[in-house]
Amino acid sequence: MIKVIYIIAFALVFLLTYILLEPFRMHRKRPYSTLALKLSFLVYLIFALIVTYLFLFNYSRSVSFFEDIENPRASLHFTLYMLTLIIPTLGIFLRRKFSRRTEYNIFFTAINVLCVLYYLLLVKIAFNISL
Numbered sequence: 001m002i003k004v005i006y007i008i009a010f011a012l013v014f015l016l017t018y019i020l021l022e023p024f025r026m027h028r029k030r031p032y033s034t035l036a037l038k039l040s041f042l043v044y045l046i047f048a049l050i051v052t053y054l055f056l057f058n059y060s061r062s063v064s065f066f067e068d069i070e071n072p073r074a075s076l077h078f079t080l081y082m083l084t085l086i087i088p089t090l091g092i093f094l095r096r097k098f099s100r101r102t103e104y105n106i107f108f109t110a111i112n113v114l115c116v117l118y119y120l121l122l123v124k125i126a127f128n129i130s131l
Helices: 002-021 029-056 058-067 074-092 101-127
Strands: none
Touching: 002 029, 029 074, 029 101, 058 074, 074 101
């Protein structure tokens, strides 16, 4: 039952984000970079929610991965995971504060794509999945 509640909560988070971002509302000055930023953030959010769900409910594997004393990379991966949850979200919130928005949008689009790639790597490492 708790898993269903989390799925509903994550779906609501995604739906609210989609409604607030209005990804297909075109910007007059920067239509393509803004669209790329918003769509890459939505794709990033899907991956972030899925990976968070996997680590929440596959407790034995996620704990053994992040708290492995013999693996010095475990704490590094945990830190990177936390940063990938924070940095893209800050990027989408702060985008209107910058004057050079085209470069900003492209930069954070790249960050969102890199976070998605990192999530794929993290799942591959933590759950021994071959991609």
